[in-house]
Amino acid sequence: xxxxxxxxxxxxxxxxxxxxxxxxxxxxxxxxxxxxxxxxxxxxxxxxxxxxxxxxxxxxxxxxxxxxxxxxxxxxxxxxxxxxxxxxxxxxxxxxxxxxxxxxxxxxxxxxxxxxxxxxxxxxxxxxxxxxxxxxxxxxxxxxxxxxxxxxxxxxxxxxxxxxxxxxxxxxxxxxxxxxxxxxxxxxxxxxxxxxxxxxxxxxxxxxxxxxxxxxxxxxxxxxxxxxxxxxxxxxxxxxxxxxxxxxxxxxxxxxxxxxxxxxxxxxxxxxxxxxxxxxxxxxxxxxxxxxxxxxxxxxxxxxxxxxxxxxxxxxxxxxxxxxxxxxxxxxxxxxxxxxxxxxxxxxxxxxxxxxxxxxxxxxxxxxxxxxxxxxxxxxxxxxxxxxxxxxxxxxxxxxxxxxxxxxxxxxxxxxxxxxxxxxxxxxxxxxxxxxxxxxxxxxxxxxxxxxxxxxxxxxxxxxxxxxxxxxxxxxxxxxxxxxxxxxxxxxxxxxxxxxxxxxxxxxxxxxxxxxxxxxxxxxxxxxxxxxxxxxxxxxxxxxxxxxxxxxxxxxxxxxxxxxxxxxxxxxxxxxxxxxxxxxxxxxxxxxxxxxxxxxxxxxxxxxxxxxxxxxxxxxxxxxxxxxxxxxxxxxxxxxxxxxxxxxxxxxxxxxxxxxxxxxxxxxxxxxxxxxxxxxxxxxxxxxxx
Amino acid sequence: xxxxxxxxxxxxxxxxxxxxxxxxxxxxxxxxxxxxxxxxxxxxxxxxxxxxxxxxxxxxxxxxxxxxxxxxxxxxxxxxxxxxxxxxxxxxxxxxxxxxxxxxxxxxxxxxxxxxxxxxxxxxxxxxxxxxxxxxxxxxxxxxxxxxxxxxxxxxxxxxxxxxxxxxxxxxxxxxxxxxxxxxxxxxxxxxxxxxxxxxxxxxxxxxxxxxxxxxxxxxxxxxxxxxxxxxxxxxxxxxxxxxxx
Numbered sequence: 001x002x003x004x005x006x007x008x009x010x011x012x013x014x015x016x017x018x019x020x021x022x023x024x025x026x027x028x029x030x031x032x033x034x035x036x037x038x039x040x041x042x043x044x045x046x047x048x049x050x051x052x053x054x055x056x057x058x059x060x061x062x063x064x065x066x067x068x069x070x071x072x073x074x075x076x077x078x079x080x081x082x083x084x085x086x087x088x089x090x091x092x093x094x095x096x097x098x099x100x101x102x103x104x105x106x107x108x109x110x111x112x113x114x115x116x117x118x119x120x121x122x123x124x125x126x127x128x129x130x131x132x133x134x135x136x137x138x139x140x141x142x143x144x145x146x147x148x149x150x151x152x153x154x155x156x157x158x159x160x161x162x163x164x165x166x167x168x169x170x171x172x173x174x175x176x177x178x179x180x181x182x183x184x185x186x187x188x189x190x191x192x193x194x195x196x197x198x199x200x201x202x203x204x205x206x207x208x209x210x211x212x213x214x215x216x217x218x219x220x221x222x223x224x225x226x227x228x229x230x231x232x233x234x235x236x237x238x239x240x241x242x243x244x245x246x247x248x249x250x251x252x253x254x255x256x257x258x259x260x261x262x263x264x265x266x267x268x269x270x271x272x273x274x275x276x277x278x279x280x281x282x283x284x285x286x287x288x289x290x291x292x293x294x295x296x297x298x299x300x301x302x303x304x305x306x307x308x309x310x311x312x313x314x315x316x317x318x319x320x321x322x323x324x325x326x327x328x329x330x331x332x333x334x335x336x337x338x339x340x341x342x343x344x345x346x347x348x349x350x351x352x353x354x355x356x357x358x359x360x361x362x363x364x365x366x367x368x369x370x371x372x373x374x375x376x377x378x379x380x381x382x383x384x385x386x387x388x389x390x391x392x393x394x395x396x397x398x399x400x401x402x403x404x405x406x407x408x409x410x411x412x413x414x415x416x417x418x419x420x421x422x423x424x425x426x427x428x429x430x431x432x433x434x435x436x437x438x439x440x441x442x443x444x445x446x447x448x449x450x451x452x453x454x455x456x457x458x459x460x461x462x463x464x465x466x467x468x469x470x471x472x473x474x475x476x477x478x479x480x481x482x483x484x485x486x487x488x489x490x491x492x493x494x495x496x497x498x499x500x501x502x503x504x505x506x507x508x509x510x511x512x513x514x515x516x517x518x519x520x521x522x523x524x525x526x527x528x529x530x531x532x533x534x535x536x537x538x539x540x541x542x543x544x545x546x547x548x549x550x551x552x553x554x555x556x557x558x559x560x561x562x563x564x565x566x567x568x569x570x571x572x573x574x575x576x577x578x579x580x581x582x583x584x585x586x587x588x589x590x591x592x593x594x595x596x597x598x599x600x601x602x603x604x605x606x607x608x609x610x611x612x613x614x615x616x617x618x619x620x621x622x623x624x625x626x627x628x629x630x631x632x633x634x635x636x637x638x639x640x641x642x643x644x645x646x647x648x649x650x651x652x653x654x655x656x657x658x659x660x661x662x663x664x665x666x667x668x669x670x671x672x673x674x675x676x677x678x679x680x681x682x683x684x685x686x687x688x689x690x
Numbered sequence: 691x692x693x694x695x696x697x698x699x700x701x702x703x704x705x706x707x708x709x710x711x712x713x714x715x716x717x718x719x720x721x722x723x724x725x726x727x728x729x730x731x732x733x734x735x736x737x738x739x740x741x742x743x744x745x746x747x748x749x750x751x752x753x754x755x756x757x758x759x760x761x762x763x764x765x766x767x768x769x770x771x772x773x774x775x776x777x778x779x780x781x782x783x784x785x786x787x788x789x790x791x792x793x794x795x796x797x798x799x800x801x802x803x804x805x806x807x808x809x810x811x812x813x814x815x816x817x818x819x820x821x822x823x824x825x826x827x828x829x830x831x832x833x834x835x836x837x838x839x840x841x842x843x844x845x846x847x848x849x850x851x852x853x854x855x856x857x858x859x860x861x862x863x864x865x866x867x868x869x870x871x872x873x874x875x876x877x878x879x880x881x882x883x884x885x886x887x888x889x890x891x892x893x894x895x896x897x898x899x900x901x902x903x904x905x906x907x908x909x910x911x912x913x914x915x916x917x918x919x920x921x922x923x924x925x926x927x928x929x930x931x932x933x934x935x936x
Binding site for chain 1: 776777779780786790797800803805810
């Protein structure tokens with residue numbers, strides 16, 4: 001690009017720069033004077049929201065990379081240490097993990113908006129194709145990012161997705177080996193995924209620049225779908241679009257913050273809090289919610305290669321959309337048939353997503369095939385056909401006419417559409433939780449937890465009693481390896497003093513060394529030491545426990561869950577219910593029955609538990625009344641023990657929960673204030689432009 | 691009723707032909723500035739306003755009230771302070787939010803809780819260190835020299851005239867009273883952070899191989915570029931043969 005800029009700064013220093021590098025002119029023409037159609041609705045603010053999300057993901061991602069260790073033996077632990085020890089590490093991790101979901105949520109709205117208003121049509125084909133490329137890059141980035149915590153879902157997600165390439169004829173196996181850097185998913189895979197996960201967002205940012213460039217060449221589409229002809233059709237980007245985007249971003253941040261501070265694991269998988277185990281596949285493998293529709297398409301085709309082709313085809317077909325839909329009218333507002341089929345298509349996509357979360361069996365397979373057909377039929381049959389047979393309604397002469405026609409009638413339908421989409425999105429997300437359905441498992445009874453809800457706090461007494469139960473009962477078989485003695489004195493924990501924590505630590509013998517002679521030795525524990533594990537390694541633990549491995553309890557409350565079912569999970573989103581883990585753990589502790597029900601054959605060395613999946617648990621009934629002596633007068637019953645130790649284990653799973661909820665409240669007060677101010681500012685700025 | 695003067699805060703778009711390179715390249719037909727319609731008179735014919743204008747009267751009236759053609763806010767002349775207050779308040783709240791968001795992004799770089807915990811005091815047993823020997827231990831990632839000084843070294847350290855020192859400090863201020871034979875210093879050259887070598891240099895103290903700083907038997911700088919003495923870490927004698935550093 002060359003040539004003089006017409007933007008004239010008055011300051012001599014700026015003038016000097018501008019003559020040599022017309023960067024202020026570029027910014028001015030692109031983001032200040034740039035004419036934007038005056039009839040854009042709020043669906044158009046998702047471009048700004050996506051830009052913000054990309055920036056946020058890059059910033060939080062670069063920061064997380066400062067603390068993360070990309071090694072198969074250390075990755076899981078390093079993520080836990082980020083959450084537990086790094087200053088605001090829990091916040092940054094939640095922002096990044098929920099941010100990925102929000103990014104996809106926003107991009108889907110952005111894509112459906114383009115679909116509805118015909119934003120892919122001439123002269124915006126390249127703009128649209130660049131968008132499809134960004135979406136593909138996002139999917140690759142999101143997938144590789146999900147692998148990095150190296151939990152069970154990370155590992156098996158990586159295995160399943162990389163195995164897609166084994167469907168390639170002749171070269172499949174070689175490609176997969178190349179991707180893995182080994183004979184299976186392992187440390188080399190993790191290392192390269194980390195490298196690429198760091199790289200791709202910057203590639204995305206580069207393509208976004210092209211996307212915006214193409215946008216500024218063609219000009220923005222608009223709800224009327226007619227090009228801006230005269231100056232009265234447009235308003236300058238600043239302040240009009242800027243303030244409207246700011247308001248949209250602020251509303252989106254409210255939605256985002258709900259997840260960050262109150263539902264950080266709502267969209268995640270409990271299984272990913274179990275460290276990767278190459279020997280055991282979780283019973284239900286599901287991808288993140290944003291891949292579910294394509295996963296459903298993959299599974300609905302009985303042939304391996306054809307399934308993979310269909311899955312990638314479902315994405316790539318979007319790139320051909322400008323030529324599949326030949327209708328001259330852009331906006332579906334003026335296309336009575338296309339409009340209805342658009343909504344059918346949205347529902348098809350959501351249903352495919354829901355199916356993707358279901359086990360691939362029975363009626364789900366049939367439904368999957370029908371919906372897959374409908375998905376492709378929309379692009380390959382319906383859109384080409386509609387452009388021939390449909391009679392569109394007349395479009396307005398100009399954008400200005402469209403604006404004037406609308407004044408008076410408020411855009412109430414949009415609110416209901418937003419609500420409908422929110423509900424449908426929740427259905428999709430909740431459907432994924434549903435995927436964990438373990439057949440034949442009884443639902444644990446709900447409990448009243450002191451730490452539940454937006455302002456829930458841990459009951460200090462319960463934490464201290466729970467620690468006692470852990471120490472005297474659980475610790476003989478279960479480790480607590482992510483908890484250091486110093487944590488006992490930290491804010492939001494059991495409330496011990498530093499001296500008490502040190503005294504507690506000194507009761508333990510900790511292995512240290514080597515000393516000057518090169519030998520290991522034992523010394524009393526210090527606050528910085530972690531709870532010692534009862535067994536030196538997994539094999540020793542299995543040998544001592546009849547072949548079963550007593551899991552480390554640090555994360556047990558996050559690593560266990562149970563399906564909530566429809567529509568309960570939708571209610572959960574609003575009530576902030578996320579105590580599936582504690583409910584399950586406490587139910588298992590109390591779910592022992594001396595006699596299995598008639599007809600149930602209990603394997604040798606197992607015990608019957610009502611709530612354990614499959615009912616045959618290797619752990620003998622751990623708690624009995626009076627087993628642990630409480631000093632504070634709390635009843636020495638199994639029910640009380642279970643409640644206390646589960647509360648304690650919730651704290652070990654998330655030591656900063658109280659800080660999270662406290663900061664969440666502050667952020668919400670702030671965001672509501674900011675959103676309100678932006679709303680009125682936007683109204684003021686736009687008062688005369690509508 | 692419509693004051694057409696530009697609003698200060700919204701001035702940028704309407705001033706002159708601010709066409710830039712992008713405009714020239716990509717939008718030759720669009721002017722860089724945006725012109726607005728003149729205000730319409732009241733009761734403009736409904737038919738001009740598109741297909742839904744059958745809501746007779748309402749539309750043009752609304753259009754007029756909303757002043758389609760005018761970008762300046764009607765209220766600007768009447769209530770400039772209220773509008774300005776809103777803009778300033780919104781900007782201020784947004785700025786506070788941005789600043790508050792930056793805080794965790796920066797604070798995360800400080801040592802994390804496990805690093806701080808690992809920096810807790812350590813105890814060192816002095817019994818294995820013979821006279822004339824020294825050991826190096828690590829505390830908070832820093833090498834700490836613990837020297838068991840000989841009589842000669844102690845005397846040398848004590849009899850130096852303070853005025854000849856670049857960083858005057860008596861030896862008594864660098865050791866614990868009654869434990870003259872133990873010198874405990876952080877073994878990091880105060881010049882640029884290299885590790886000096888013990889028992890080297892012309893003062894039988896420490897010699898930094900990087901840039902030639904020479905320290906004496908009390909760890910004080912005697913010659914070379916280093917500006918100050920080797921720092922003494924916080925430590926106490928738990929017993930005659932054991933110290934706690936930190």
